[in-house]
Amino acid sequence: MRTICFYFQVHQPFRIKPYRFFDMGEDHYYWDDYLNKSVIRKVAQKCYLPMNELLLELIQKHQGKFKVAFSISGVCLDQFEAYAPDVLESFQRLVATGQVELLNETDAHALCSLRSKSEFKRMVETHRAKIKRLFNGYEPKVFRNTELVYSDKIGEMVAEMGYMGMLTEGAKHILGWKSPNFVYQNSINPDFKILLKNFQLSDDIAFRFSDKSWSEHPLTIEKFTAWVNNVPKEHQVVNLFMDYETFGEHQWAETGIFEFMRVLPTAILNHTDFTFSTPSEVLGQANPIAKIQVPIPISWADEERDLTAWLGNDLQNEAFTKLYDLESRVNKIDDPEIQRDWNYLQTSDHFYYMSTKFFSDGAVHAYFSPYETPYDAFINYMNVLSDFIIRVSRKEKEIQGVA
Amino acid sequence: MKVLMFGWEFPPHISGGLGTACYGLIKGLNHHNQEVIFVVPKLWGDEEPLADFVNASDVEVDYREKKFIDTWQNLTYLEINSYLVPYLGPEEFEKYTDYTLHHRSDIDETVFSNKYQFSGKYGKNLMEEVARYALVATQVARMKDHDVIHAHDWLAYPAGIAAKEISGKPLVAHIHATQYDRAGKGGDQGPVYEMEKAGLLAADHVVAVSHLTRKIVIEKYGVHPDKVSVLHNAVLDASIIESKIKKKVPEKIVTFLGRITYQKGPEYFVEAAKKVLDRDPNVRFVMAGSGDLLNRMVERVAELGMGTKFHFTGFLKGQDVDDMYAMSDVYVMPSVSEPFGIAPLEAVRHNTPVIISKQSGVGEVLRNAIKIDFWDVDAMADAIFALLHYESISRMFKELGSQELKKLKWEHVAAKLVTVYEKLHQKQP
Known part of the structure; x- marks a missing residue:
């Protein structure tokens, strides 16, 4: 078997509005509705709608031979429901073709797998229910964790929840001389299988496609097909994992990214011996080649492929710790707004905005952050979190009063 | 007595405490019937008519006259390395950017004109302005009859x-x-120190805003002690401000409000906060303001793990x-090191008890406050804890503090100043 497995990540966080110390204790609504709506609408026009249309066209044209997988975060689905029902419908149409697989993830695109098994399970359950409700009873079989965060222990947890396998990064420091182009096994539970991102070919599309300083620019379909043909014969699967916003948002339409994708299926099917498969198909068909040892969590971010973009400095650690200290208290409060905010506050993006890693050459970072500096991000988040703690305490008192 | 006074700013167009003090x-x-000619670099027209205002921008200077050339030459050396912004906080920085844009367009005009x-x-262009202001001063000193000259801070010393x-x-x-x-x-x-020193040494008398500052003037600038007297600042309005604002959090709030420099x-405030929170989690700390140390403070707060109890508001x-x-x-x-520091008096007006460092001049007039060494974070934490938990002491400070405030009147300050003027005037040949 030689196959290409496309997986696209669809995610937008609920960004926090400018929240001041003076608001604390009084204003309990944290979300920047205007900003969030305008981002969703902008990305819908530039990426989600045109790319979904293109994929639908390609799936219809190739009649079962071209297929892809998506993971759509729960917070993103919530925003589609509120601001972009047209986008949600177009995803529903794609899933209805039967050639599109959906994956499960944590509902809030959170990092709770690193901190709390119970919260992790709860969030996955929420996402599973949401997918089922919005996609006509659909039940995902494969899991992908926020930012492809994976470790042996996380894999074991996910296996317990009944998934056949999960996706992660083909990080060099984990693989060494080994290739990402095989199916691997979790080191604790060998029945649980792992797909690794081929970061070379994935990033050729996702990051380098329009990079004029790249020696291979411009990336033509002929070139890409030749690279795929160069994959050694014994290799089984090429996992092309990327943000869905690559198409039209990170790489603008003017770069030719849509035209590239329009011709890609035909070129691969006609000029290589590769087919297209979804993650569950790959995991079901291929024999795993070996166990993979990942004692320390990895992710798909940055050169280091570690967690330092989210939990790499004191600001992030402080915010993260203070948030998860609340878990057991929040669990006892049956209040829809508390539960909603608890969910949304866990989204990994909030911690990413506090990263000082790119502070010096801010360009990459600034692109994704609504804040001018990581310090602003921290102050705003902590103001909100402080108010959230006040609300939790008040609810606790109410509950005690009743009891 | 006719006073020729030089000051860089005057309300309502001020960016620091200097203008308020001049006012x-x-x-x-005025209360003591003294006549004041006040020369300000730029007059906006909405100043309260308390003095005979002279707008330096309106004064014509004939640059060919030898006297001016001498003054100019003595001053221009200061322009070297003159990108120096002594008081500038972020809020003024914005104004400064506005100003350069505006200024660029009238450079040509000023070269040929006798007005600046x-x-x-x-x-x-602060240093150039200071030098040109001094040129204007020579012209004003010739035009306007006066008995004594009074210059506020180094910006006006060359003019004086x-x-x-x-x-x-x-x-x-x-x-x-x-x-x-x-x-x-x-x-x-640097040039600021040099100008300060030149002004203090050339003066017939020096007036310092606190004993602390007097000491610095004597020890660091070598001014003879007999020549330096202390005139504490006062407040324009000592009434208690009853605020309608209600606190929305149950915890007590401890505040730092000022430039974060x-x-x-x-x-020291951050470190003391940690010590207090370790003993009593039911307190919130607020650091209001901005400045070059803000980011470092944010990092330190996170490092100490008190981000949900220590808040930043930015510039207010x-x-x-x-x-x-x-x-x-x-x-x-x-x-x-605070020559005077008016902010604690504002806090007293809001019935808020204060803790001030012993290195602050305002402590000399505000006796009913807790005073600690700025570096003694244990003492600071103790003091904060005490004011939060022992109601009697904070109630006492509120009452006595407001009484002290009522004694700080500008009439009293001016009365002392008039005796300084009179002594100087009598010494005149």
Whole structure:
């Protein structure tokens, strides 16, 4: 078997509005509705709608031979429901073709797998229910964790929840001389299988496609097909994992990214011996080649492929710790707004905005952050979190009063 | 007595405490029937008519005259390395950017004109403005009859010296802040220090805003002790401000409000906060303001793991400042070196008990406050804890503090100043 497995990540966080110390204790609504709506609408026009249309066209044209997988975060689905029902419908149409697989993830695109098994399970359950409700009873079989965060222990947890396998990064420091182009096994539970991102070919599309300083620019379909043909014969699967916003948002339409994708299926099917498969198909068909040892969590971010973009400095650690200290208290409060905010506050993006890693050459970072500096991000988040703690305490008192 | 006074700013167009102090002082002098000619670099037209205002931007100077050429040549050397912005906080920085854009367009005009358009700000051309202001002073000293010259802070010292050279009248150098306070170690270098020193030594008498500042003037600038007297600042309005603002959090609030810079000692506040929170988690700390140490403070707060109890508001202005004072249960000013420091008096007006560093001049007039060494974070934490938990002491401070405030009147300050003027006048040949 030689196959290409496309997986696209669809995610937008609920960004926090400018929240001041003076608001604390009084204003309990944290979300920047205007900003969030305008981002969703902008990305819908530039990426989600045109790319979904293109994929639908390609799936219809190739009649079962071209297929892809998506993971759509729960917070993103919530925003589609509120601001972009047209986008949600177009995803529903794609899933209805039967050639599109959906994956499960944590509902809030959170990092709770690193901190709390119970919260992790709860969030996955929420996402599973949401997918089922919005996609006509659909039940995902494969899991992908926020930012492809994976470790042996996380894999074991996910296996317990009944998934056949999960996706992660083909990080060099984990693989060494080994290739990402095989199916691997979790080191604790060998029945649980792992797909690794081929970061070379994935990033050729996702990051380098329009990079004029790249020696291979411009990336033509002929070139890409030749690279795929160069994959050694014994290799089984090429996992092309990327943000869905690559198409039209990170790489603008003017770069030719849509035209590239329009011709890609035909070129691969006609000029290589590769087919297209979804993650569950790959995991079901291929024999795993070996166990993979990942004692320390990895992710798909940055050169280091570690967690330092989210939990790499004191600001992030402080915010993260203070948030998860609340878990057991929040669990006892049956209040829809508390539960909603608890969910949304866990989204990994909030911690990413506090990263000082790119502070010096801010360009990459600034692109994704609504804040001018990581310090602003921290102050705003902590103001909100402080108010959230006040609300939790008040609810606790109410509950005690009743009891 | 006719006073020829030089000051860089006057309300309502001010960016620091200097303008407010000039305003209070002139009000006090008016009360004692003194005539004041106040020369300000730029007059906006909406100043309260308390003095005979002279707009330096309107004064014609004939640059061919030898006297001016001499003054000019003595001053221009100061322009070297003159990108130096002593008081500039972020809020003024914005104004400064506005100003350069505006200024660029009228450079040509000023070269050929005998008038110079002053910005009156603390911008990039500050040193040139200070020098030109001194040229204007020579002209004003010739035009306007006066008995005594009074210059506020280093920006006006060259003007005061120039005026004295023309009229031969006695010069009073008023010192509100020194380069030592602003820069700490190494404050005895650079053009600002040089101008301060020149002004203080050339003056017939020096007026310092506190004993602390008097000591610095004597020890660091070598001014003879007999020549230096202390005139504490006062307040324009000592009434208690009853705020309608209600605190929305149950915890007590401890506040630092000021520029987040070396001089104000923010790091000691952060360390003391940690000590208090370790003992009593039901307190919130607020650091209001901005400055070059803000990011470092944010990092330190995170490092100490108190991000949900220690909050930052950014730069506050107008009503927000009043609200912040009103919401506070304790106000702390841990300045490393503060010539006077008016903020604690504002806190007292809002019935908020204060803790001030022993290195702050205001402590000399505000007896009913807790005073600690800025570096003694244990003492600071103790004091905060005490004011939060022992109601009697904070109630006492509130009552006695407001009584003390009522005694701080500009009329009293001006009365002392008039005796200084009179002594100088009598010494005149």
